[in-house]
Amino acid sequence: MKSLHSTILCILLCTFYSHSQNIQDIINQVDNNNLSLIINEFSGEQTTIVDGNTVTILNRQQANNELAGDYLIERLQALDNIVVSEQLFNTNGRNIIATQIGKTNPNDIYIVCAHYDTVADFCADDNASGTAAVLEVARILSTQCLDNTIVYALWDEEEIGLRGSQFYANQAASNGDNILGVLNMDMIGYDGDPVGQPGDNEFDIDYRNIANSVAMKNDILSVLNTYTFDLTVIEVNPGTTASDHASFWFANGGANPFSAVLVGESWETDDETPFYHSAQDRFATLDMPYLTEMVKLVTGYMVTKGSLVAVDNTVAQTITMLTSNQNSASYQWYNCDTDMAISGETNQSFIPTANGNYAVEVTSGTCVERSSCLLFDTLGLESFSTEEVKVYPIPTRNFLTIELASETSTHLNLFDVSGKLVLDKTVNESTELNIKELPRGVYFLKVNTNEKSGTYKIVKE
Structure with missing residues (x-):
């Protein structure tokens, strides 16, 4: 099974990207x-x-x-x-x-x-x-x-x-x-x-x-x-x-x-x-x-x-559901913690009934590919509203502001596109992150409390 950081990153990437x-x-x-x-x-x-x-x-x-x-x-x-x-x-x-x-x-x-x-x-x-x-x-x-x-x-x-x-x-x-x-x-x-x-x-x-x-x-x-x-x-x-x-x-x-x-x-x-x-x-x-x-x-x-065969083994995620990005194929969802196929879960979309690590095996013609394992941990968690969390400016060069509507213990995790966790911080109020020394590129900021969660795409110029 992939590391926690890798599975979290895959969630982030698959949320924002839907291409092969x-x-x-x-x-x-x-x-x-x-x-x-x-x-x-x-x-x-x-x-x-x-x-x-x-x-x-x-x-x-x-x-x-x-x-x-x-x-x-x-x-x-x-x-x-x-x-x-x-x-x-x-x-x-x-x-x-x-x-x-x-x-x-x-x-x-x-x-x-x-x-x-x-x-x-x-x-x-x-x-x-x-x-x-x-x-x-x-x-x-x-x-x-x-x-x-x-x-x-x-x-x-x-x-x-x-x-x-x-x-x-x-x-x-x-x-x-x-x-x-x-x-x-x-x-x-x-x-x-x-x-x-x-x-x-x-x-x-x-x-x-x-x-x-x-x-x-x-x-x-x-x-x-x-x-x-x-x-x-x-x-x-x-x-x-x-x-x-x-x-x-x-x-x-x-x-x-x-x-x-x-x-x-x-x-x-x-x-x-x-x-x-x-x-x-x-x-x-x-x-x-x-x-x-x-x-x-x-x-x-x-x-x-x-020469890549054009099969998309990535997965899109919402708060309640996982969906294979490959259309017109056969599907089998897996529990990565046990490496076992989940009985009856053969549709393009899958609604987990428990938090865990999941993957989908996609069969298109003679090609069979399995997605990376995704950490699904949003059951019971609501998404932040735009009023509750604001992240700006995007794009940015040196500093990133995270504006929080309430003073609640909030975890901030910033990942680069290679899967590396580049920042891990817990705050209780609005804060400003210094990302001046980070290379230019795309990053993903995961913000969560005990009750709510949100993911934000960051572009560093």
Whole structure:
């Protein structure tokens, strides 16, 4: 189940928006906190659960990474709409492959990938960063119906000769697989600028004039220039052959090449981690805002190439009712707290009889998508009238006034569009919020007392 903050945000977004999810919506789902958790768990900075046991994944060297592989399988198997498999290619080698079959063009394949083995303990940047990115992209895109097939691949034994990716690429070439693009991520978390401060945020994109790799590079740059990212690209041609994308350039000895590129921190400008291939490559050395922007870019490219099927899995909410925004479909409402279908609730709208977390599964043609879980907590609560609560000015630049008609304990929660709670305050009278330091954009203010509730869209200029 999603966090309380995420479910509240979804209520707010779905109240104000009634359009189908677009690529920018998908990009915005990349979660810094989720990426941080995966990297901490996968690099052994904190314990995690594998096969029901509390474990520490301290080392992922190729002869000692069974636990790491099991972790990846469990995380991918928890997702919808994908099939997970192991590809054993020698005594120790094990690729982890998850496939999301395209609804319209199942034989048109795009791969997003990273290696998960290491040469030392921890190795947060090399390559827990890329591994976490693959899991995050899979988490987000597995909730969507796509026209084309996406393969989420985690390679083993990269550090001793690209063995896992070479095995896969050679086999795919021999099978005649129609792989249209391979996006490899290797070390995407280090940037030498001070964390949280303005900087160049440069990243490398390595490519060569092999198959359609130049066109693939251009498509990634098109995504970079179409949507909003805090990144600066460095093009590298001829690109390095020292990571798994090269296995696809030279599949079957170069006789059957595939289009492929590498994205990662900027080795070209000498801005790679100084802790490369050592146990000092720790989570604390990463620039997580930079890494998150990298994952957003990759997500944007993959969803563009995957091609979204036009199904709207968002939900509108009133004080008494939840309504799927997708018309002319089949519906099944779920109780997210139990993950059970609610008997008889198969209409487009659903009137809960108790406060709780709810979602709807929408079936349109061959596409089945489930909404995010929504926190429904308005039973017994009235909405504020326009006289009881006034929020102004909108839009605003520096300050936001909340004018209250009565002196009652009132909770104020302000969320940004990524789901982050940026302000949490309790007041007993009218107040003025200083939002000068917040970035420009759309926010949502939730105002509630023990008896009434209201949500207000805020635009920060």
